[in-house]
Amino acid sequence: DQQVKQNSPSLSVQEGRISILNCDYTNSMFDYFLWYKKYPAEGPTFLISISSIKDKNEDGRFTVFLNKSAKHLSLHIVPSQPGDSAVYFCAASEGGSEKLVFGKGTKLTVNP
Amino acid sequence: KAGVTQTPRYLIKTRGQQVTLSCSPISGHRSVSWYQQTPGQGLQFLFEYFSETQRNKGNFPGRFSGRQFSNSRSEMNVSTLELGDSALYLCASSLEAGGGSPQHFGDGTRLSIL
Numbered sequence: 643d644q645q646v647k648q649n650s651p652s653l654s655v656q657e658g659r660i661s662i663l664n665c666d667y668t669n670s671m672f673d674y675f676l677w678y679k680k681y682p683a684e685g686p687t688f689l690i691s692i693s694s695i696k697d698k699n700e701d702g703r704f705t706v707f708l709n710k711s712a713k714h715l716s717l718h719i720v721p722s723q724p725g726d727s728a729v730y731f732c733a734a735s736e737g738g739s740e741k742l743v744f745g746k747g748t749k750l751t752v753n754p
Numbered sequence: 755k756a757g758v759t760q761t762p763r764y765l766i767k768t769r770g771q772q773v774t775l776s777c778s779p780i781s782g783h784r785s786v787s788w789y790q791q792t793p794g795q796g797l798q799f800l801f802e803y804f805s806e807t808q809r810n811k812g813n814f815p816g817r818f819s820g821r822q823f824s825n826s827r828s829e830m831n832v833s834t835l836e837l838g839d840s841a842l843y844l845c846a847s848s849l850e851a852g853g854g855s856p857q858h859f860g861d862g863t864r865l866s867i868l
Contacts, residue, residue: 674853685758685844685859686797693854731797738852740787741810744797 645669646734648745656753661719663748665732668713672734676742677706677717679728686731690717722752756781758860760845766866772833775863779826779847786828787857788820791842800843803828804851832865840867 647666655661663677673694678686692699692706692715699706705718719726729749733742759778767773779786787810788800799812803822820830826847832839842864846857 676856678859683861685760685846685861688856688858691856733797735853739810740785740802740804740848740851740853740857741799741812742787742789742797742846742857743799744789746796 643668644746645672646732646743646745648730648732648748650748651746652749652751654751654753655722657724658721661717661722661726661750661752663717663719663730663732663750665715665717665745666713667715667734669734669736669743670713671736672743673737674735675706675708675715676733676735677704678731678733679726680731680747681728689730719750722750724752724754726750727752758845758847758858760843760860760863762863763861764864764866766868767835768868769835769837771835772831773835773865774829774831775843775845775865777828777830777845777847777860779828779845780858783847783849783858784826785848785851785857786822786826787846787848788828788830789844789846789859790814791844791862792840797844800830802851809851835867837867839865841865 676691677689729747732745787802802810844862
């Protein structure tokens with residue numbers, strides 16, 4: 643039973659354009675959501691997070707949107723850069739727990 | 755500021771052996787969590803420690819265990835290794851327990867079972 647789903651295994655965009663990565667969840671008790679970026683042979687790097695009391699959080703080129711009614715969140719990267727090419731993981735946790743439930747990841751390729 | 759440090763980076767063991775992996779959290783971080791990453795199952799939560807106490811445990815057999823020391827450093831142990839234990843083991847630390855603050859990961863220990 644996959645509680646966090648990233649339905650697109652891969653995404654390819656042109657440099658300078660917007661990258662939109664999507665994530666769906668089934669557990670309505672999740673109240674904290676995070677995005678991580680992972681390069682090969684490295685651990686996941688924290689990008690941005692959002693609490694369920696918000697619907698948007700922005701940090702530089704990265705914006706996360708949360709739609710609680712649809713149980714959907716997305717990560718927008720604008721503008722996309724070749725260095726953004728990596729696997730992106732969506733993760734969620736529920737009330738007071740450090741346990742993160744991860745999606746399977748989306749491989750983003752930004753072409754110069 | 756130093757990140758999460760995991761040792762060793764690579765390890766090769768044979769079936770039936772046991773292994774201990776080490777994790778030093780970011781300075782000042784008191785919560786340490788462990789995850790297993792495999793191609794088939796993705797990233798799965800193993801357990802979380804705070805103030806030397808296990809607060810949460812994932813759905814793994816009792817062969818997987820861990821502990822945390824008073825300086826917040828943590829170790830995990832896997833006994834009676836099986837081929838399926840081959841994976842990347844990741845440690846993450848956060849400032850406090852209780853959710854709501856991001857976890858920061860180390861680069862992992864790649865464990866291969868022959």
